[in-house]
Amino acid sequence: xxxxxxxxxxxxxxxxxxxxxxxxxxxxxxxxxxxxxxxxxxxxxxxxxxxxxxxxxxxxxxxxxxxxxxxxxxxxxxxxxxxxxxxxxxxxxxxxxxxxxxxxxxxxxxxxxxxxxxxxxxxxxxxxxxxxxxxxxxxxxxxxxxxxxxxxxxxxxxxxxxxxxxxxxxxxxxxxxxxxxxxxxxxxxxxxxxxxxxxxxxxxxxxxxxxxxxxxxxxxxxxxxxxxxxxxxxxxxxxxxxxxxxxxxxxxxxxxxxx
Amino acid sequence: xxxxxxxxxxxxxxxxxxxxxxxxxxxxxxxxxxxxxxxxxxxxxxxxxxxxxxxxxxxxxxxxxxxxxxxxxxxxxxxxxxxxxxxxxxxxxxxxxxxxxxxxxxxxxxxxxxxxxxxxxxxxxxxxxxxxxxxxxxxxxxxxxxxxxxxxxxxxxxxxxxxxxxxxxxxxxxxxxxxxxxxxxxxxxxxxxxxxxxxxxxxxxxxxxxxxxxxxxxxxxxxxxxxxxxxxxxxxxxxxxxxxxxxxxxxxxxxxxxx
Numbered sequence: 001x002x003x004x005x006x007x008x009x010x011x012x013x014x015x016x017x018x019x020x021x022x023x024x025x026x027x028x029x030x031x032x033x034x035x036x037x038x039x040x041x042x043x044x045x046x047x048x049x050x051x052x053x054x055x056x057x058x059x060x061x062x063x064x065x066x067x068x069x070x071x072x073x074x075x076x077x078x079x080x081x082x083x084x085x086x087x088x089x090x091x092x093x094x095x096x097x098x099x100x101x102x103x104x105x106x107x108x109x110x111x112x113x114x115x116x117x118x119x120x121x122x123x124x125x126x127x128x129x130x131x132x133x134x135x136x137x138x139x140x141x142x143x144x145x146x147x148x149x150x151x152x153x154x155x156x157x158x159x160x161x162x163x164x165x166x167x168x169x170x171x172x173x174x175x176x177x178x179x180x181x182x183x184x185x186x187x188x189x190x191x192x193x194x195x196x197x198x199x200x201x202x203x204x205x206x207x208x209x210x211x212x213x214x215x216x217x218x219x220x221x222x223x224x225x226x227x228x229x230x231x232x233x234x235x236x237x238x239x240x241x242x243x244x245x246x247x248x249x250x251x252x253x254x255x256x257x258x259x
Numbered sequence: 260x261x262x263x264x265x266x267x268x269x270x271x272x273x274x275x276x277x278x279x280x281x282x283x284x285x286x287x288x289x290x291x292x293x294x295x296x297x298x299x300x301x302x303x304x305x306x307x308x309x310x311x312x313x314x315x316x317x318x319x320x321x322x323x324x325x326x327x328x329x330x331x332x333x334x335x336x337x338x339x340x341x342x343x344x345x346x347x348x349x350x351x352x353x354x355x356x357x358x359x360x361x362x363x364x365x366x367x368x369x370x371x372x373x374x375x376x377x378x379x380x381x382x383x384x385x386x387x388x389x390x391x392x393x394x395x396x397x398x399x400x401x402x403x404x405x406x407x408x409x410x411x412x413x414x415x416x417x418x419x420x421x422x423x424x425x426x427x428x429x430x431x432x433x434x435x436x437x438x439x440x441x442x443x444x445x446x447x448x449x450x451x452x453x454x455x456x457x458x459x460x461x462x463x464x465x466x467x468x469x470x471x472x473x474x475x476x477x478x479x480x481x482x483x484x485x486x487x488x489x490x491x492x493x494x495x496x497x498x499x500x501x502x503x504x505x506x507x508x509x510x511x512x513x514x515x516x517x518x
Contacts, residue, residue, distance in 0.1 A: 004317060012325060016311040023314065094319045 019200035040077030102133025106236030166240035184226030276364035362394035369435030390442035412461035454495035
């Protein structure tokens with residue numbers, strides 16, 4: 001049973017308004033919880049890196065993005081149970097101010113030193129799921145069963161369901177001490193067309209810190225290239241119903257994935 | 260706070276360097292006593308302001324004491340032409356006056372050798388402008404725009420606190436602090452002259468000279484030093500905060516002539 005009262009160290013997260021509403025917090029988890037998360041991350045890293053898509057280890061599986069990624073999946077180290085709990089899901093949804101479906105996708109991102117900049121994007125993308133969340137649990141994306149981007153399935157009996165990303169959460173861990181000039185931040189922008197290096201805000205990859213924001217048409221963000229050290233993080237998304245997005249921002253707001 | 264026509268009036272503080280350790284500590288400790296205009300260059304102060312508030316992730320609707328009496332954060336480069344007038348005009352527009360000016364913005368840059376001026380001239384001049392001339396210009400701008408009534412100034416105990424350093428009083432050899440030290444020594448002496456001139460208008464000017472914080476002194480100690488000078492009645496004094504405690508270091512005023 002996850003006990004967030006005991007697991008959280010920082011009960012004062014900052015809600016910032018510029019360049020778009022987002023939350024940042026340092027010292028998020030209690031020391032023992034953070035230690036276990038970092039140990040779990042290292043355990044997966046120890047399986048090695050693959051330059052070709054490989055669901056069993058960190059691999060170059062995100063098209064057009066200079067990252068090694070590993071998706072959340074069954075059989076992960078026990079330390080990550082907290083992030084896959086309904087309590088965590090509901091807390092993140094409450095902080096972000098969203099009505100979430102209980103569907104979760106996420107994973108681990110490793111940017112080797114010297115990784116290039118990303119491009120500003122808003123994460124207001126579709127997320128497809130099979131299965132349903134239970135009131136007491138979450139529904140974790142099953143990539144073997146359902147293509148998260150397009151909802152296709154190799155199994156004919158699988159029914160898939162479209163949602164839209166509602167909140168994005170980054171947790172920074174297993175990084176060397178960060179200082180100005182190292183790069184590796186998550187940069188925040190007012191508009192998509194801004195020069196990636198001319199951000200209006202940053203979240204630095206400081207261990208045991210987080211960045212959280214509601215995915216909206218204006219939540220532009222990008223990875224800033226890390227010059228000297230690797231950058232490691234956990235990324236996860238909560239989701240909302242398609243009609244909620246259409247009612248709020250219109251039918252063209254959702255940014256479809258490339259086919 | 261002061262009673263004026265039966266209403267409790269909070270004093271207004273124009274604080275520079277609000278995004279630094281000292282500025283943030285001052286905001287945190289004294290945001291209930293002062294309406295603070297918190298001027299920062301790159302990083303907003305880590306306190307509640309119009310830009311950010313705090314949220315308890317496990318009780319998002321809870322009223323948190325940290326969110327009461329938010330500071331008003333103003334981003335500005337005080338070394339830019341117009342930067343000084345810009346922040347003074349904002350302070351006057353927002354709160355109608357300035358009772359306390361705290362010059363806590365500082366450039367801590369160190370240089371290899373004082374003899375190696377030419378290769379570092381531009382950077383050295385930047386340091387001099389921020390550490391020496393900006394504090395003096397700010398006081399001049401507030402004086403010309405608001406401190407026009409001696410009686411009001413005295414009854415409100417209006418004052419300036421310039422944050423200097425023990426490096427402006429003694430030499431720390433081999434620390435690369437030659438120009439920094441000179442800038443703080445210059446600030447001390449300009450403050451003495453300013454104290455003499457502004458006393459005619461009923462405004463006090465003092466200097467705080469702390470040793471290194473947060474290593475040798477706690478940042479809160481230094482913030483309380485600022486408040487001691489602001490709340491007291493001293494004029495033209497240096498409050499030295501050092502390893503062994505604190506003491507006042509007065510100016511020596513010539514009885515006549517000039518040096």
